[in-house]
Amino acid sequence: MGKYQEQFTKSISDAKGFWADAADAIGWHKKWDAVLDESNPPFYRWYKGGELNTCWNAVDRHVEGGRADQVALIYDSPVTNTIEKFTYRELLEQVSRFAGVLKSLGVNKGDAVIIYMPMIPQAVVAMLACARVGAVHSVVFGGFAPHELAIRIDDARPKLIISASGAVEVKRLIEYKPMLDKAIQEAAHKPEKCVIFQRNLVKASMILGRDLDWNELMASAHPVGCTPVLATDPLYILYTSGTTGKPKGVVRDNGGHAVALRWSMEHIYGVKPGDVFWAASDVGWVVGHSYIVYAPLLTGCTTILYEGKSVGTPDAGAFWRVISQHEVKVMFTAPTAFRAIKKEDPRGEFVKKYDLSGFQALFLAGERLDPDTYHWAHDLLKKPVIDHWWQTETGWPITSNCRGIEMFPIRPGSSTKPVPGFNVKILDNSGRELGPKQEGLVAIKLPLPPGTLPTLWQADQRFLESYLKPFPGYYFTSDGGYIDEEGYVFVMGRVDDVINVAGHRLSTGEMEEVVSTHKDVAECAVIGVHDNLKGQLPLGLVVLKAGADRDGDDLKRELSQMVRNTIGPVACYKETVVVKRLPKTRSGKILRGTMRKIADGEQYAMPSTIDDPATLGEIETVFKTVGYGKKGS
Ligand code: COA
Ligand code: AMP
Numbered sequence: 001m002g003k004y005q006e007q008f009t010k011s012i013s014d015a016k017g018f019w020a021d022a023a024d025a026i027g028w029h030k031k032w033d034a035v036l037d038e039s040n041p042p043f044y045r046w047y048k049g050g051e052l053n054t055c056w057n058a059v060d061r062h063v064e065g066g067r068a069d070q071v072a073l074i075y076d077s078p079v080t081n082t083i084e085k086f087t088y089r090e091l092l093e094q095v096s097r098f099a100g101v102l103k104s105l106g107v108n109k110g111d112a113v114i115i116y117m118p119m120i121p122q123a124v125v126a127m128l129a130c131a132r133v134g135a136v137h138s139v140v141f142g143g144f145a146p147h148e149l150a151i152r153i154d155d156a157r158p159k160l161i162i163s164a165s166g167a168v169e170v171k172r173l174i175e176y177k178p179m180l181d182k183a184i185q186e187a188a189h190k191p192e193k194c195v196i197f198q199r200n201l202v203k204a205s206m207i208l209g210r211d212l213d214w215n216e217l218m219a220s221a222h223p224v225g226c227t228p229v230l231a232t233d234p235l236y237i238l239y240t241s242g243t244t245g246k247p248k249g250v251v252r253d254n255g256g257h258a259v260a261l262r263w264s265m266e267h268i269y270g271v272k273p274g275d276v277f278w279a280a281s282d283v284g285w286v287v288g289h290s291y292i293v294y295a296p297l298l299t300g301c302t303t304i305l306y307e308g309k310s311v312g313t314p315d316a317g318a319f320w321r322v323i324s325q326h327e328v329k330v331m332f333t334a335p336t337a338f339r340a341i342k343k344e345d346p347r348g349e350f351v352k353k354y355d356l357s358g359f360q361a362l363f364l365a366g367e368r369l370d371p372d373t374y375h376w377a378h379d380l381l382k383k384p385v386i387d388h389w390w391q392t393e394t395g396w397p398i399t400s401n402c403r404g405i406e407m408f409p410i411r412p413g414s415s416t417k418p419v420p421g422f423n424v425k426i427l428d429n430s431g432r433e434l435g436p437k438q439e440g441l442v443a444i445k446l447p448l449p450p451g452t453l454p455t456l457w458q459a460d461q462r463f464l465e466s467y468l469k470p471f472p473g474y475y476f477t478s479d480g481g482y483i484d485e486e487g488y489v490f491v492m493g494r495v496d497d498v499i500n501v502a503g504h505r506l507s508t509g510e511m512e513e514v515v516s517t518h519k520d521v522a523e524c525a526v527i528g529v530h531d532n533l534k535g536q537l538p539l540g541l542v543v544l545k546a547g548a549d550r551d552g553d554d555l556k557r558e559l560s561q562m563v564r565n566t567i568g569p570v571a572c573y574k575e576t577v578v579v580k581r582l583p584k585t586r587s588g589k590i591l592r593g594t595m596r597k598i599a600d601g602e603q604y605a606m607p608s609t610i611d612d613p614a615t616l617g618e619i620e621t622v623f624k625t626v627g628y629g630k631k632g633s
Contacts, residue, residue: 004406004417007267011420011449018420019046019450022263023255026298027061028052029228032255036447042468044447045454047231047255054235054254055132056226057262058297059095062088067300070274074326075121077307078314079168080201086121088300091128094121096223098129103224104217105193107160109134112237114158114191115283116140116149116180118167119307122197122214123283124293126162131235131254134227135159138237138249141284142167142176143504143570148247149183152239155249155457157189162214164197165204170312177204231255237457238286240392241507242466243497249457250392252289257395260421260451261295264396268388268419269330269363270403273300276326280306280319280333285504286392287366291332295396304328310337317350324354331359334366334503335373339533342373348380356381361403363388366503367535368491371412378410389415389491391477392505393453393467398422398444398477399489414488421449426483431471439482441495443474497592499528499536501572508538508592511573514566515540515559520548525582525590526573529599529628538563539599539628540576541619552578579622583615595619599628 001009011018016035023035033049062072068089075084086094107113113135117123123139130137138156140149153161161184166175177196184190196204197214206213235254239247265271279291283305296303304326310319310333319341323331341350361384362377369387378385384407388400401408401416408416418424423445426434434440446468452475456463470476478498481491494500497508508526515524523543528536540559544550556576563573583591586609597604598620606613623629 002406004402004408007405007420008418012423015421015447015449019259023047023259025262026052026255026258027057032231038447042446042464042472043454043460045232046253046450047259050231050255051228052231052255052258053132053134053226053228054258054294054298055095055099055128057258058131058294059088059092059128060226062300063092065300067273070300071302072297073121073124074302074304075307076304076322076326077119078318079170079307084121091125093223094125095128095132096225097218097221098125099132100221100224101195101217102129102133102135102160104221105160105195105212107133107135109227109229110233111135111160112138112156112158114138114140114149114153114156114161116142116161116163116176117197117283118142118164118174118176119282119305120164120197120199121305122164124305127236127283127289127293128297132226133224134229134233136234136236138239139284139289140239141282141570142174143284143568145564145566145568146179146182146186147566148568149179150186151247153183153187153191154189155239155246156237158191161191161194162197163194165199166202167199167307168201170309173202175202175204181207229254232454236289238289238392240286241498241505241510243507243509245507245510245513247507248462248466249459250286250453251455251457252395252451253454256450256452256454257294258298260396260449261290262298264419265295265299265301267404268397268400268402269332270361271296271299271301271330274302275329276302276304278304278306278322278326278328278331280310280331280337281366281503286395287332290395302326309340311340311344315350316341316345317353320351320354320356323356323359327358329358329360330363331361332363332365335364335369336367336502336533336535338364338373338377342376343533351380359383361386363400365390365397367500368493369412369415374410374412384410386410387415389479389489394422394448395451395453398424399491411488414484414490416489417487418489424483424489425474426481427471427474431474434482436485437482439480439492441471442477442479442481442489442491443471444477445474448475499538501528501536501538501570502534504570506538506567506571510567511538511540511563511571514563515542515576518542518555518559518562520544520550520555522546523582525592525595527592527596527599529596534572537575538571538573540573541579541582541595542576543581544578550578552576577622577626580618581615583619584611585609586611591616599623601629
């Protein structure tokens with residue numbers, strides 16, 4: 001039996017033994033009573049009764065264990081021309097001091113804190129300081145509009161919000177503070193205080209009595225130590241798009257998370273303590289939580305916080321510059337970032353300017369890695385390019401080529417095999433397990449391994465309905481795909497109304513809620529259509545109210561602005577087509593999936609439940625007129 005098979009088999013047949021062994025890599029304040037608590041299925045909890053502190057494991061233990069002078073964090077910001085390095089000792093100094101600030105503001109174990117910050121070191125410090133005092137952080141991505149922030153404020157009910165005065169998006173200055181003020185105004189829940197980090201870029205105006213200055217607080221703060229928490233206590237909430245306007249608050253606990261992420265660094269990514277690891281993502285996404293902040297620090301690596309893009313900051317050589325300048329061994333980003341480089345520098349001329357000899361492997365995730373991008377990246381870098389599949393909910397990869405265990409030959413289009421701990425199955429609509437090469441719904445047999453979501457924030461019922469009830473005994477991923485005869489998993493895309501735009505997960509249902517409020521729109525549907533650069537882009541189909549005689553371009557602009565103002569620029573909602581009616585089933589369900597296939601020029605079968613087959617013909621005609629209907633349009 002190969003090394004991978006050995007580990008995978010043990011992880012399924014003796015999950016408790018496997019994860020008890022892995023937990024030895026983490027420092028525990030008190031050992032667990034049970035590795036896996038199975039007393040309340042389908043809710044499973046790892047390391048029940050155990051106590052630890054995630055911040056201690058990510059920072060203090062490395063200072064105590066001989067890494068005090070090793071660089072923990074490199075802040076590389078081409079948009080502000082800054083490079084700043086923090087050793088583990090310096091990081092501990094900042095984090096323990098900011099934890100003191102939190103304590104002085106009455107933030108205690110179990111309190112929620114929202115962090116709405118750009119990619120600056122203070123965001124990482126704030127996250128770790130929350131972990132240090134046992135508070136539950138919820139980071140909100142900066143590309144979301146105030147309304148989205150307000151929804152999260154009302155759901156998480158934070159005692160405190162931490163933010164910054166602004167950021168630079170390539171060349172555009174974004175003021176965060178007015179957006180924060182607007183969100184708090186809209187939200188029903190009001191935080192007691194806001195801590196604002198004033199950047200040199202822009203000065204935020206402060207509200208007396210509510211807003212406090214980060215630097216002033218830090219100057220007089222007293223460092224505090226780590227508060228032990230239960231392994232099963234929440235570390236963070238991360239909101240992610242579901243199929244409705246209300247995002248899902250994915251909960252991550254402390255114990256399982258620390259064990260799984262620590263394990264993943266060596267076994268999946270093949271990274272050792274002391275190595276430089278770079279995830280070019282954003283702290284507002286799960287990749288940022290897991291692989292910019294927690295996993296590299298739990299492992300004693302050097303992590304990079306990059307405030308820039310793959311292109312435009314300043315050019316398509318940005319990634320190669322960072323890799324060579326900071327001696328990155330392993331990098332992680334989204335395929336779309338590589339497609340953006342390929343578009344600007346198709347022959348890869350920029351690579352020649354940098355020494356990438358120390359670079360070992362590129363990991364890609366966030367969306368399907370299309371074979372073209374795979375081949376381009378691989379031919380250019382001549383290093384392993386590894387597609388791996390996961391979700392906000394799982395927090396770490398479900399399928400991957402596990403570089404630290406055993407590498408398999410790469411099959412473009414597949415994210416290789418299930419990672420130990422994830423018992424991946426393909427099901428048909430009735431929940432029957434399908435055989436090799438049969439395409440169906442991707443599910444994972446329970447229990448999920450440590451580090452995956454135990455529930456949704458204060459929404460156990462929604463957790464059950466969304467993930468566990470569709471197929472009892474399994475976690476339903478909402479992705480479709482198949483497994484081949486040799487166990488390679490091919491994930492083909494979402495089977496629900498979630499789309500993936502430039503590696504950003506978005507809900508078409510949420511966009512529909514916005515579009516439908518336009519005064520001239522009687523009915524609408526938003527679907528995700530293929531885009532060569534961003535993977536998918538939203539496309540709105542609207543039926544106008546009787547008598548509404550609208551110029552298409554004006555309507556398009558208005559709807560685009562409405563989505564931008566309500567959800568955020570990151571939604572990239574730009575295209576709308578006006579149709580006479582929407583194709584529906586006899587029970588009134590809009591046939592979004594079929595329309596998506598037509599827009600992408602894919603084969604589709606006439607749904608047996610369709611109310612009026614002529615409606616699909618009408619859609620085809622409209623799409624052809626506006627240029628949809630062929631792959632790559
Ligand atoms: N704050 C404010 N605005 C933001 C933002 C942020 N943090 N992030 C993105 N935006 C804005 C952008 O400025 C852009 O605005 P515009 O419509 O006025 O131009 C809009 O949201 C769309 O952004 P994006 O889709 O990111 O497009 P882009 O052209 O700016 O960049 C890529 C394209 C491919 C370089 C970029 O999307 C990328 O690097 N994606 C990878 C995403 C990722 O890391 N995902 C995590 C999984 S690994
Ligand atoms: P997010 O929660 O933002 O990480 O998005 C998760 C979704 O992105 C998954 O359900 C998939 O649809 C998609 N996804 C992420 N990584 C991959 C991948 N490597 N291959 C295919 N789809 C992916």
